[in-house]
Amino acid sequence: MEGNTRSVSEARLLSDRYRVDGLIGRGGMADVHAGHDTRLGRPVAIKLLRSDLARDPSFQSRFRREAQAVAALNHPNIVGIFDTGEERLVDAAGRTVSAPFIVMEYVTGHTVRQLITDQRLTIDIALRHADGVLAALQYSHDVGIVHRDIKPANVMVTDEGTVKVMDFGIARALEDTSATLTQTQAVLGTAAYLSPEQARGERVDARSDLYSAACLVYEMLTGRPPFQGDSAVSVAYQHVRELPPAASTVNPDVSPALDAVLGRALQKDRRDRFQDAGAFREALRATAGHDLGAGAGSGSHADSFATELLPRGTRRLAAAPTAGPNEAPATAALPRTAVPTPGATATPEPLVFGVGTNDDVHPETRARRRAWLITGIVALVLVLGAVAVYFTNILAARPAPPTTVAVPAVANLSQADASTALANADLRIRPERANSTTVKDGYAIRTEPGTGARVNPGTPVVLVISSGPASVALPENLAGRSADQVRDQLRQLGLDPVQTVFKNSATVSGGALIDTVPSLGKKVPAGSRVDLVVSTGKVTMPQLVGLTEAQAREQLAAADVALPVTVKAADNSVVKPGTVTGQSAPANGNVDQGSTVTITVARAPAQPTPSPSPSASGPGSGPSPTSSPSPSPTASSPSPSPTSSPRPSPTASSPSSPRR
Known part of the structure; x- marks a missing residue:
């Protein structure tokens, strides 16, 4: 279907039939609107590819694939598809784009994500919802569709209690799952619910959905997914390499039986998990110990699992042939047979034959009859004997079934010993190399077929030899x-x-x-x-005290320190000038990168300046270096006159006076 060209912002009628109402949800590539089917007068949900993605062929392809995948599914636990089409829209840039849409069943209720967040799930209710999810997966797997994105946001519980699985946006047919779908090198799906094979980018199958469903059941029982991490990559790594904690360690109400079921469903190797959704459902029912009620099928809480699962391949029933106007019905009702009342004695009716009694037969006739009877018995014995001899010869002539041999156990044997063991078992050897982190280089990892397999003598057996870890x-x-x-x-x-x-x-x-x-x-x-x-x-602060200023600067400029420095001089008469006497941060302590360090460098103290000596001092009376200068003659008392204090002349001195 294709509608007219309209503006993205205008209210519109898709395919002249479906009225688009308010937005009720938004996903990674599509918007979901409430809508109304004007032809049938019923509410619908309309999933419309976002206009900003409508120009990308890869998104259009994924969107159409969802429509094709879900259109093939008709099950009460899967949101139904009513119609699909495309609408031509004009985006904000004025360009015309073709946006595909899907018209779906309108479901009112809550997602399992909302129920988990609101803590509205008991163990019985969680198991009931899990049964509905597995019923939907069992049906989709039977028709060849893998969902690949089972998570709480993609499971709805209606107001009546019916489980509805939604959003087959990355579903793939089983025969087409060999391709690894990636987008910007990321595996499609949600990290918290990815199976290990999805995280590794390998081929997925129905058992991948069952792993994701087990993660969903785990979260419904405990309120948290089995693995948590800081990033999607770390969570995906845990799915591949680590074991989840038992659910009972998070919620003590979880029984050991439930722990065992979840432990099997969360196995890393898909061959160790439940092989189909039916087996997973039966295991969950066994842990409940009673009927789980609504979940699969109808929305009534009074429903139980009275319907027995049919074997795979018998779930699709062909319509009964209709008899023509002149034909009797192909199946006629048998007449009712009277059932004798307990304790009553049935009176047998006499058997009447069309011959008389032995008393009424002529003796010659009796003799002839006896002869024919003996002859018939002898002939019958001969025929049976011939048949027995014939089949005995046929069976004896058949060749005996070929003798088979068991593949011996060779793991962890050297290549020579493993080859000898296989040769002694009359098997041909085809060696191959593989990396291993657990088996030493040159030793056997495994055989294909595996240990204990019965094969004909001379069968080629692959012997995988370790090359050591990659x-x-x-x-x-x-x-x-x-x-x-x-x-x-x-x-x-x-x-x-x-x-x-x-x-x-x-x-x-x-x-x-x-x-x-x-x-x-x-x-x-x-x-x-x-x-x-x-x-x-x-950085670590070096010891600077005692170094010269140049040495301190060199230490702070070193590559493993690289700290800027300021210098402060201080008078110090004890240490040699130019020696570092202090640093702003203690030695061997940690300081932030780029912090400025202040060092204190010793400086010699200043010397006092001496006063000049007087120009007119008395003879021989020069001042001592430390004494104050002598007063000048004019500033002190007047010098004595020669008459007041006569100095003896050299000639007047006593002859006995010593010369100085």
Whole structure:
């Protein structure tokens, strides 16, 4: 169907029949509107590809694939499809785009995601809803459709209690699941509910849906998914490598039987899980110990599982042939047979033959009859004997069934010993190599067919020999990235980031990777442990006191410190000038990258300036260096006159006076 060209913003009537009303939901690639079928007068839900994606052929292809997938499904636990079509719209840029739409059953109720968030699920109700989901998957798998995105947001519970599985947006036919659908290198689906094979990008099948359904049941019982993480990559890694905690450790009301069922349903190897939805349903019913009520089929809470599951291949019943106007019915009712009342004695009716009694037969006639009877018996014995001899010869002539041999157990044997064991069992050997993290190089990993399989002598058997663990190079470009990013990338490479060691660095910002152990760039076996060396964002302050200023500057400029410096001089008469006597941060302590360090450098104290000596001092009376200058003659008392204090002349001195 195709409608007229309309503006995206206008209210519209799709295909001149379906009125588009208010928006009721929004997904990754489509908007869901409430609508009304004007021809049949019933409410509908209209899923319309978003106009910004309508120009992308890949989104149109996915949207049409959903319509084709769900249109083939007609089950009370699957949202029904009424009609599909395309509408030509004019987007905001004035371009005409063809937007496909799907007209679906309008369902009122709540998603399982809302019920989990509101804590409205008991164990009985959760098992009832799980049964409805598995009933829908059982039906879709029988017709060859894998959902591939089972999660709480894609399961609706109506107001009447009926479970409805929605959004087959990434469903695929079983025969077409060999292709790995990716979008920007990410596997389609939701990380918390991905099966291990989906996380690895492998081919999916019905058992992948059952793993996702088990994650859904786990969350309904415990209020949380089996695996949680900081990113989608870490959650997907856990689906592939780790075991979930038992549901009873989260919710003590979960029984050991339920733990066992979920443990099998969440196995990493799909061959170890339930092989079909019917087996999963039966296991959940057995843990409940009683009928679960509504969920599969009708919406009445009084319904139970009175209908027995038919074997696969007998669930589609052909219409009974109709008799023609002149024909008797192909199946006629048998006449009722009288059932004798207990205790009553039935009176047998006499049998009447059309011959008389022996008394009425002539003796010659009796003799002839006796002869014919003996002859017939003898002939019958001869015929039976001939038949017995014939079949005995046929059976004896048949060749004996060929003798088979069992494939011997050779795991963990050396290649020579494993080859010898297979040759002794009269089997041909076809060696192949494979990497292994658990079996040493040159030793047997397994055989194909496996140990114990019965095969004819001379059958080729693949002997898989270990090449040791695969080597993985630690990417050199991880340096400087955040620790969380590094852990995720190492897990994607199959490595195990175990321990984080923090180290000071002058160049790598806090929380970023400095190096790994083993070092970046080295090759290590797959699955190896790798330790992370992460920057603290700080540097270690060196010991500067006692160094010269030049030596202190050199220490602070070193590559592992790289701190700016300011110098403050201080008088110090004790240490040699130019020696560092103090630093603003203590030695061997941690300081932030780029912090400015202040150092104190010793400076010689200033010397006092001496006063000049007087120009007219008495003879021989020069001042001492430390005494104050002598007063000038004019500033003190007048010098004595020669007459007042006569000095003896040299000639007047006593002859006995010593010369000085």
